[in-house]
Amino acid sequence: MIKVNENYLKIQPSYLFSEIARRVSSFQKENPDVEICRLGIGDVTLPLPRACIDVFHKAVDEMADESTFRGYGPEQGYGFLREKIAREDFQSRGADISPDEIFVSDGAKCDVGNIQEIFASDIKVAIPDPVYPVYLDTNVMAGRAGSFHKGRYDGIVYLDCTGENGYLPDLPKEHAGLIYLCFPNNPTGATITREGLTRWVEYARENKALILYDAAYEAFIGDKDLPRSIYEIDDAREVAIEFRSYSKTAGFTGVRCAYTVVPKECRAYTERNEKQLLHGLWNRRQSTKTNGVSYPVQRAAEAVYCQEGKAQVRELIAYYMRNADLIRKEMTGLGFDCTGGENSPYIWVDVREDSWAMFDTLLRKGGVVCTPGAGFGRCGEGHIRISAFNSFQNVQKALKRIRDLFTPGAKTQARRE
Numbered sequence: 519m520i521k522v523n524e525n526y527l528k529i530q531p532s533y534l535f536s537e538i539a540r541r542v543s544s545f546q547k548e549n550p551d552v553e554i555c556r557l558g559i560g561d562v563t564l565p566l567p568r569a570c571i572d573v574f575h576k577a578v579d580e581m582a583d584e585s586t587f588r589g590y591g592p593e594q595g596y597g598f599l600r601e602k603i604a605r606e607d608f609q610s611r612g613a614d615i616s617p618d619e620i621f622v623s624d625g626a627k628c629d630v631g632n633i634q635e636i637f638a639s640d641i642k643v644a645i646p647d648p649v650y651p652v653y654l655d656t657n658v659m660a661g662r663a664g665s666f667h668k669g670r671y672d673g674i675v676y677l678d679c680t681g682e683n684g685y686l687p688d689l690p691k692e693h694a695g696l697i698y699l700c701f702p703n704n705p706t707g708a709t710i711t712r713e714g715l716t717r718w719v720e721y722a723r724e725n726k727a728l729i730l731y732d733a734a735y736e737a738f739i740g741d742k743d744l745p746r747s748i749y750e751i752d753d754a755r756e757v758a759i760e761f762r763s764y765s766k767t768a769g770f771t772g773v774r775c776a777y778t779v780v781p782k783e784c785r786a787y788t789e790r791n792e793k794q795l796l797h798g799l800w801n802r803r804q805s806t807k808t809n810g811v812s813y814p815v816q817r818a819a820e821a822v823y824c825q826e827g828k829a830q831v832r833e834l835i836a837y838y839m840r841n842a843d844l845i846r847k848e849m850t851g852l853g854f855d856c857t858g859g860e861n862s863p864y865i866w867v868d869v870r871e872d873s874w875a876m877f878d879t880l881l882r883k884g885g886v887v888c889t890p891g892a893g894f895g896r897c898g899e900g901h902i903r904i905s906a907f908n909s910f911q912n913v914q915k916a917l918k919r920i921r922d923l924f925t926p927g928a929k930t931q932a933r934r935e
Contacts (some may be wrong), residue, residue, distance in 0.1 A: 525661045525701060534651050534893035535559050538877075545881055558887040560704070560864070560905045562769045566818070567830035571766060573821040577814035586856075593810045594801065595622025595777065601822060602823040603777060613749035619781050619887065621804055622811050622819075624774040626734045626763035629658040632777070632807075633759065636799045637696060637786065641710035644675040644694035646687040648705055648894030648901070650732070653698045669896045678897050679706060681868060686710060686858050689721050697722065699748075700732035704738060704805070705894045705903040706866040707858015712745050719748070722757035727787060728796075729758040734776075737767040737835055742759075755781035757795070766863065766907075768831050774809055775819045838863050841913045842906035848917045849904070852924045863906040866883045866891070876902050883893050884919040 538558055546554065566574070574635045580586035580907030594600070610617035621628050631652050647670075654674065657663055664673025675811035677687035685708040688701070699718060701710045722729050729748065736746040745751065748758045754830050760779040764770035784796045821827045846859030849867050859865040863907050869876045873890035880886040880902075889905070906913070 523659070525659050525663075528666060529630065529658050532537070532670055534889070538887065538889065539768070542881065542887055543647070543876070549885075552885045554582060554881075554887060555762075555911070555919065556887045556910050557904045557906075557916055558889045558910060560766065560907050562766060562834075562907050563770050563909055564769055564834055566769050566773065567827055567834065569824055569827035569830055570818040573902075574721065574814055574818040574905075577817035579715065580812065588813045590685070590812055591810050591816070593805045593808055594618075594812065595620065595810060597814050599816045599820045600777075601924070602820055606823045608747060608749060608776055608779075611747065611750055613747050614755065614934070615749055615779055615781065620777050620779055621800065622775065622777045622816060623804075623808070624811050626732065626761045626776040626778075627652055627763070629761050629778040630730065630732060631778060633761075633800070634660055634662075634696070636796065636803055637728075638789075642673075642675055642693060644677055644690045644697045646677045646679050646698065646700070646703075647896055648679060648696065648898030650700060650704045651894065653730075654895075660720040672789045676895075679703075679708070680897055681855065684708060685866065689717065691802060693725060693727075695727050697727055697729045698732070699729055700734075701857070702735040702864075704732075704735065704863035705864055705889065705891065705898065707860075707862035707864040708866075709739065709744050709861045712751065715745055715748060716751050717811050719751045719754045719757055723753060726787060727757065728784070731736050731753075731758050731760045733760055734763040735862060735864075736762065738839060738863050740839070741861055744861060746756070749779070749781070756783045756785060759784060759800075763816070764819050764822060766825075769834060770815075770817075770819070771812055773815055773818065775813075775815050816823070838906045841908065841910055845904050845906060845912060845917065848921065853920065859906070865904045865906070866902060867902050868900060870900055873899055875900055879923070880920065884916075884917055886916045 599622055600620045603620050604615050604617045634656055643657050643662050662673055663671035663806030670676060675690050675692055679685040679687050685706040731748040739746050746758055748754045763776035780797045780800045782797045785793050786796055788794055822831055842859040842863050845865045846856050849856050855868040857866040873892040877888055877890040880888055889903040
């Protein structure tokens with residue numbers, strides 16, 4: 519008799535973004551004449567940088583020529599890209615990362631979800647709340663979450679992130695072996711100082727814990743005093759794995775390229791309390807389960823680091839951050855408390871009411887799509903996330919509709935404009 523992994527049955531129904539898509543689709547069918555402004559899911563809208571496109575085309579042409587054709591590449595990524603990553607993303611900022619500690623993949627979401635495979639099933643996991651759903655759901659699938667009661671799993675250590683603590687998780691009050699951190703944060707847009715991140719590294723060292731550090735949005739950090747990598751912190755190499763992506767940095771959401779950094783000193787422990795280095799384990803996992811990212815895509819990612827690519831990426835980031843700045847100013851002007859929008863493309867808005875109700879209000883009365891905070895965890899209730907990933911014109915249009923909804927005496931039919 520074939521049996522299912524019953525941990526999958528513990529996952530709560532309706533993945534957040536699937537439910538958003540369902541509600542938007544239902545509304546669109548009922549109101550086909552309404553133009554919807556989408557400020558919900560964090561997908562980019564601007565095309566790839568010209569430098570990446572040019573190299574992409576060239577690499578595709580190479581695949582059409584017998585003398586330059588390439589078949590299977592290294593599962594860990596081509597050396598030309600790994601070398602650029604090490605030099606430009608880490609060594610240039612004083613972080614000691616070598617090319618062979620970098621593993622190129624088709625997405626940070628994939629790596630964040632897959633990395634937990636190399637850890638024991640009975641470890642204690644600490645996850646911020648609110649949080650990107652993949653962290654929690656993949657550990658539910660792995661059997662680490664326990665039973666679900668009153669909106670939470672009893673096997674997970676939840677790190678509450680609220681307005682009172684600036685949406686920054688406090689150190690765990692009970693021991694946790696695996697800790698998820700994300701800065702700039704998705705969904706709250708909160709950032710962490712060098713001192714704050716140092717405390718986490720010290721905690722991990724003192725408690726033999728490991729930090730999974732999601733830095734997918736590091737390119738949006740404009741404040742030079744904020745760390746863009748956990749490896750800018752002393753001694754982090756032993757206690758942290760970092761994930762990065764080209765999805766938001768260079769618009770690769772539809773192209774798929776990211777990477778994970780596993781330093782050679784990074785460690786976990788066996789049942790007998792023996793140190794086990796993780797670099798080799800992740801390398802074995804990747805070599806077994808993936809054939810890597812295609813050659814043309816990796817060439818396109820390499821172009822991010824050329825002079826033209828750097829300038830074009832800066833333009834992309836600046837464009838979205840202009841949107842973010844406008845969203846934050848407008849929502850603050852309407853009387854809402856906001857986090858993010860500075861050093862982050864997400865604006866976390868305290869709406870002081872049911873977040874799905876606010877989602878429905880914005881959709882049905884304004885034709886604007888946001889993301890309800892409750893979908894990110896219990897502490898997300900009462901909030902919505904607004905994404906800066908859209909055209910400036912659409913952001914302006916959406917904000918006008920929102921103003922019309924919340925400004926006394928204003929017209930509420932702007933959605934039909």
